[in-house]
Amino acid sequence: MTMAGPLDGIRVLDLTMWFQGPVAGQHLADLGAEVIHLESPKGGDFARGVRSIKALAIGDWNQYFLVINRNKKSMAVDLNTPDGKEIAHRLVETSDVFLTNLSAKALEKWNVTYDELAKRNPRLIYAMGSGYGPYGRITKPSFDMTVQALIGVMARQGEPGEPPIYLGMGSGDAMGGMMAALGIMLALYARETTGRGQFLDASLYGAQTFMAAPTLQAYLATGSPRYARPVSRTDPDNPLWNTYRAKDQWMFLCVPNEDTPWKTLCDSLDAGTLAADPRFADPEKRRAQATALVAALDARMATRDASAWMDRWTKAGIDASPIVTFKELAADPQAWDNDYLLNAHCEEVNREVKIRGLPVGFTKTPGVVETLGPQLGQDTELILFETLGYDWDKIGELKAGGTIL
């Protein structure tokens, strides 16, 4: 029996694809909302078709689709048919939220625009995850990377002279999805008082300006290229707060540029000469001589393994960490103890698989992963019968006609 989630009784009609839209639905489903992923009977969500990632075969289970759409139901309905449109409209009448990241053109074609749906259900929250926002002027199809390209976050990463850097597969989509989930919760909370639904949009553009906030705000205020262009690790504001390569791996060192921590650091590095070096005698000099200091620290750091430095630094109260890969993360008790990683049963391959877990913790109403993503259309008939009151003759007819799978 399922534990009661905080969103029990909330029904979400999820007409989404790929990641930005579906992951917003996933957050709500993790907390108990009934999320119905509405898909085309012809192959469904394109994410079901992902066969490889970074030129590697995806393996025997499609983790891409199944994890993003965990805890959801699936209905396969052809929205090009009048019967399909009728099903969508009747679902909307019983739903609290309509969630989509599809193009305006598709939504018009299927007659599921905000104006149309709000007429049928004034309490409906219509949540859009667009690319460029309600007043955006770009009409071409948007993906995370093409929006990140425009926002300016890619151009400022890494070492000068190197190619720009994308912040990771779906990194901006992930932000958009979390923003949409926040927007939906704000609208649900407001509806408790107002009794009304509304339209909201958490676009990739908006989400990514938030993602870039610390440096974008500084650029907006000052216009300084230092915030907009790559800054080399050999030219940091504070050379003591920087990445360094130990003998065996990279580390992040986080030491304030103040005299006492500087002395402690020098002691830990067996760098008495550095501590006495007049070029680095005070915070201002260390900042002005950053490049020389980084070179001096690089040389010291390369003499021992990361674990040796960590032993010393832990004792000395210096904040630092080895810069690990997913391999170490996958074995990190910190990630497992907090449910940031979980084991889940995958029906497709009938075994336990590792999945990314629950990003937000709740003491009374924690999220759960009950099931991984649904088979295409697995809940169509039951929802038509139980939720919408279609009789079995009609359901058979819809199936025979190809309106449903």
Add this chain to the structure above:
Amino acid sequence: MSVALENVVVLDLTTQLWGSMAAALLADFGAEVIRVDDRQGRDGPQPDGTWNHTFDLVHRNKKSLSVDRTSERGQRLLTTLAAKVDVVITDRREPELAADGLDYASVSAARPDTVYAQGSGFGPKGPDAGLPPLDELAAARAGMMPLLPQPDQPPVYAGHGQMYTSVMLAYGVVVALFHRKKTGEGQRVDASLLAGNMYGASLDLQAYLAIGEDRLLQPVSRLDAGNPMSGVLYPSQDGLWIAVTMPDTDRWWPMLAEITGLDAADPRFDTHDKRCSDNRLALIAALDDAFKQHPAEYWRKIFNERQMSADVIEDYEYPATDPSARDNRYILDLDDASLGPLRTLGFPIFMTDTPARLRANAPRRGQHSAEILRDLLDYSERDIAALEQEGVLG
């Protein structure tokens, strides 16, 4: 027009950008957020009179209560206030909060229906729950930094992991408020920098968890991408870069071939499989050559005319001057009485019925102390004056 978080009072005990911005999101959507400014605080307008743009971003729409936490009366005032509000939000560390009587256990004992949002570095459980909440440490631990650059380059700290944590914390608060409205039950909500950095890396992380290949742990050269037409960067003639995202190559290949001067019927590239596995490296090399033949502006024009999902990689000047960023209120133009025209980040979520609003810039330290004591704690003017006299209020 109404506000989403009508009558929600939040006590903001945050000290870091991401924590304060979580509270600012709540304030943008109408919560009454009371920020506790203590005397050791280093925030505030710049000494030289220039704009403290970060301060105005992370504390906008808030009220300021200035209290000397080190005095007994100041401490009591804060614990009394914590028992009055709907939400407490903090990124301070638990032992410190416990010493002040402001940790979850103390606050919920005084008022069980409180929503208590705890931001941390590494989550409430586990051997490293006590590590400091530094985004750099969490990013180093989350596995993504080595993947970002080209091969043989240093790992990259992009600084965005903390921003997921910020939204997650605000999301947790609103979920818990919704639950409280239905059941009357309060609880603690938590989001950590480790969770935020991991969530931001969702797809790369999940791919490794499922596939387990070393290729997913290391940087992959842009010239070795899995799909030459999706997620790949190409340099243009003038040194500006192009990003191409057309995963459905069957649909886009003929058009892409046409604009780049390649032969759509080239037998090396005439199926999706050939383009994305057998001959992907050859196709990447061909596209790499082709995009170098023209400047970025040329390509931008074509992508727009043909409605292709590809674009020029811009720097921050693009959003800074983009009129649609104003129309969408992602960026706001302000006219400050003393500082003149200013540009600031606006609101990432558009809502028709309960939109975010900029009601006020960040408060002066202690600007609302008297008002808060009077309105929320029923202090008399005499009590307030006495506290001011004793130096408990700043």
